[in-house]
Amino acid sequence: xxxxxxxxxxxxxxxxxxxxxxxxxxxxxxxxxxxxxxxxxxxxxxxxxxxxxxxxxxxxxxxxxxxxxxxxxxxxxxxxxxxxxxxxxxxxxxxxxxxxxxxxxxxxxxxx
Amino acid sequence: xxxxxxxxxxxxxxxxxxxxxxxxxxxxxxxxxxxxxxxxxxxxxxxxxxxxxxxxxxxxxxxxxxxxxxxxxxxxxxxxxxxxxxxxxxxxxxxxxxxxxxxxxxxxxxxxxxxxx
Numbered sequence: 001x002x003x004x005x006x007x008x009x010x011x012x013x014x015x016x017x018x019x020x021x022x023x024x025x026x027x028x029x030x031x032x033x034x035x036x037x038x039x040x041x042x043x044x045x046x047x048x049x050x051x052x053x054x055x056x057x058x059x060x061x062x063x064x065x066x067x068x069x070x071x072x073x074x075x076x077x078x079x080x081x082x083x084x085x086x087x088x089x090x091x092x093x094x095x096x097x098x099x100x101x102x103x104x105x106x107x108x109x110x111x112x
Numbered sequence: 113x114x115x116x117x118x119x120x121x122x123x124x125x126x127x128x129x130x131x132x133x134x135x136x137x138x139x140x141x142x143x144x145x146x147x148x149x150x151x152x153x154x155x156x157x158x159x160x161x162x163x164x165x166x167x168x169x170x171x172x173x174x175x176x177x178x179x180x181x182x183x184x185x186x187x188x189x190x191x192x193x194x195x196x197x198x199x200x201x202x203x204x205x206x207x208x209x210x211x212x213x214x215x216x217x218x219x220x221x222x223x224x225x226x227x228x229x
Contacts (some may be wrong), residue, residue, distance in 0.1 A: 040121075
């Protein structure tokens with residue numbers, strides 16, 4: 001089975017800090033995604049990547065950036081964390097062509 | 113633009129009964145895929161079932177079936193013989209299958225299902 005690993009389950013950061021959320025998948029998938037999940041809003045796409053060094057903005061990219069230097073790793077960066085970025089962040093991986101999105105277990109980020 | 117609508121914020125069902133979770137979608141693309149995910153309180157997203165827009169038959173996976181009505185743009189999830197472990201958030205999602213870089217999933221806001229003993 002594909003495994004998607006997010007480096008932290010819980011994270012507390014201060015306003016203004018630069019925050020890195022890491023995601024690693026072990027099945028050579030081309031496509032990787034970052035979502036944030038907030039109560040009543042479902043999952044909203046922040047950024048996605050369909051190849052190394054390629055990235056595309058999702059629905060809510062403001063305040064975020066991403067990095068994909070290696071196929072297996074997709075990092076989400078909060079350049080200057082703000083309290084409205086307190087949320088659950090979910091990473092997903094997909095092989096392309098067929099279906100089978102696999103999600104990580106999520107990182108619950110609190111910005112104080 | 114794609115849109116997924118789940119009109120039931122919360123649902124209750126008696127154990128061993130069947131339950132239907134509603135999902136409607138809006139897209140102008142002829143090729144798309146529809147997904148249902150389960151999210152228990154632990155937070156993980158568990159893939160349940162998939163339906164392609166050109167699939168002739170409704171998808172089934174064990175106790176899960178997808179009632180796909182293309183003309184009505186409806187993709188309801190039916191869970192038969194509910195179990196206590198089915199209590200969770202359920203998300204409907206759609207993927208546009210056309211074009212490059214098009215594998216992003218668009219999610220609905222979810223339905224919280226509670227199974228009553």
